[in-house]
Amino acid sequence: MTHADLDARTRELDRAHVFHSWSAQAQIDPFPIAGGRGTSVWDHAGNSWLDFSSQLVNVNIGHQHPAVVGAIKEQADLLTTIAPSTASLPRGLAAQRITHLAPAGFSKVFFTNGGADANENAIRMARLYTGRDKVLSQYRSYHGNTGAAIVATGDWRRYPNEYAHGHAHFFGPYLYRSEFWATTPEEECERALHHLRRVIQSEGASTIAAILIESIPGTAGIMVPPAGYLAGVRRLADEFGIVLILDEVMAGFGRTGRWFAFEGQGVVPDLITFAKGVNSGYIPVGGVIISDPIAAIFDDRVFPGGLTYSGHPLAAASIVATIDAMQTEGIVDNARYIGEDILGPALRELAERHPIIGEVRGEGVFWALELVADRATREPVAPALVGALKADLFRRGLLAFTSENRIHVVPPCTVTADEVGAAIELYDAAFTAVR
Structure with a gap:
């Protein structure tokens, strides 16, 4: 069975037999994940993503430690x-x-x-x-x-x-x-x-x-x-x-x-x-x-x-x-360092370039970007725009966690400064694309 066949078979079995949480079943199309390591996951075909969702904000130590x-x-x-x-x-x-x-x-x-x-x-x-x-x-x-x-x-x-x-x-x-x-x-x-x-x-x-x-x-x-x-x-x-x-x-x-x-x-x-x-x-x-x-x-x-x-x-x-x-391994200390010295400052700089980001808040590897249609009124962006941003980030190779009018930036506590830099480039490109 080829890698493409494995992906297709995974989707087929999921759609036929798996009942998903918080979903209208006919309106979803979950993508296959075959493996992961650290801050990355991949499908059977070898396409990989930076996991800045930590799945459901739970993979603190990274995948497959x-x-x-x-x-x-x-x-x-x-x-x-x-x-x-x-x-x-x-x-x-x-x-x-x-x-x-x-x-x-x-x-x-x-x-x-x-x-x-x-x-x-x-x-x-x-x-x-x-x-x-x-x-x-x-x-x-x-x-x-x-x-x-x-x-x-x-x-x-x-x-x-x-x-x-x-x-x-x-x-x-x-x-x-x-x-x-x-x-x-x-x-x-x-x-x-x-x-x-x-x-x-x-x-x-x-x-x-x-x-x-x-x-x-x-x-x-x-x-x-x-x-x-x-x-x-x-x-x-x-x-x-x-x-x-x-x-x-x-x-x-x-x-x-x-x-x-x-x-x-x-x-x-x-x-x-x-x-x-x-x-x-x-x-x-x-x-x-x-x-x-x-x-x-x-x-x-x-x-x-x-x-x-x-x-x-x-x-x-x-x-x-x-x-x-x-x-x-000093993983908790790494999360604090990344938040204070790398991720927090990078997200604030991102907000300076993109008016759609109304507020940046968080600490450690636990951050939210609140997205607004107008910074003065703080009117939330439409859900469709958040969905478009999430899809665009996925195409670029990043798994994002979204909720209402927010993107939550929540990588594993093991994330490196280089991985944060790569992710920030992807966020920047996605925000630029939806202007």
């Missing part, structure tokens, strides 16, 4: 699966590695299959810990596609899925499109916190179990909160006896140039959810890092939750290998 692949193979030779009720060395090592990265006072990890059920179980823990029911989360957010997680999500995807009860939403800070008529980061922070206080009071503080926030909202726009915002949320949670859950599913494990995004805000939550970057998605896994006071209530009380594949040996082995490789 040999240490992680080797650890999965080694574990597969020993034991491919075991029930979560047993003790498993790779599971224990993975939990140890994760808790050593977490703030002091976090000793336990509950493993899940991904980020959605991590948030689902964090919500369950908060409700059981407080004896309350309600969960507050931001309108500009995405927390996953399971029962409570999708209703905690703020965007349109919750509308046809609002079956879970006990959820309310509020606006977080977003100075570029402020809901609070703010003109400075300080005003935005102060007014957003006042708004949250009023929502807590209006919903009834004694009914609220948790505030669930992405440390940096990802899919919603990579909106780094202004200084003091998360600390202010922490104070409100303490004042009203509410559990603070920080969702680090997308922002965690190197994406921001830190192990956890909240480290840049000097805040310690009560529960931390994770997935994606903890092992770059090589094996499905996620989890909740549990503060000691919350974990302690289940010492003599049954935790009413569980998953067949919780702490799966192959996933656990991949976590250990990922964290070890990221530490020994």
Whole structure:
């Protein structure tokens, strides 16, 4: 079978039998990917692309990192699966590695299959810990596609899925499109916190179990909160006896140039959810890092939750290998260096050349270009234009992550300065072509 035949066969099987997420099935035509290495992927015919999407912003360590692949193979030779009720060395090592990265006072990890059920179980823990029911989360957010997680999500995807009860939403800070008529980061922070206080009071503080926030909202726009915002949320949670859950599913494990995004805000939550970057998605896994006071209530009380594949040996082995490789190879430091010295400055220079870019924001390898039809009015560009840009970048050899009127520039944490330079040339050419 020729390379072209393999691509054709892949498409044929996909169209005949695979049901895709978030899609009208007849209107999509997924392209085949046969392999990858580092920051690049390719099809069967050998056409290659720079992956500046990190797929779904999860391949933090890059494609096919040999240490992680080797650890999965080694574990597969020993034991491919075991029930979560047993003790498993790779599971224990993975939990140890994760808790050593977490703030002091976090000793336990509950493993899940991904980020959605991590948030689902964090919500369950908060409700059981407080004896309350309600969960507050931001309108500009995405927390996953399971029962409570999708209703905690703020965007349109919750509308046809609002079956879970006990959820309310509020606006977080977003100075570029402020809901609070703010003109400075300080005003935005102060007014957003006042708004949250009023929502807590209006919903009834004694009914609220948790505030669930992405440390940096990802899919919603990579909106780094202004200084003091998360600390202010922490104070409100303490004042009203509410559990603070920080969702680090997308922002965690190197994406921001830190192990956890909240480290840049000097805040310690009560529960931390994770997935994606903890092992770059090589094996499905996620989890909740549990503060000691919350974990302690289940010492003599049954935790009413569980998953067949919780702490799966192959996933656990991949976590250990990922964290070890990221530490020994300085991958988190590389993400910080690339963001501060290479990618951030390059994106700002790109904005100077292209008026369609209304704002550049982000840190590490976690950036958004907000595209506008007019910089003065900040009117968003039409979705068709974003689609045309994504298609043009694909033809030029770059996989882009787009959402609404934005391009998210989110390469692996292993990206090099030369790869960033090559990508910037492609972005520049695509923006020039759509003028």
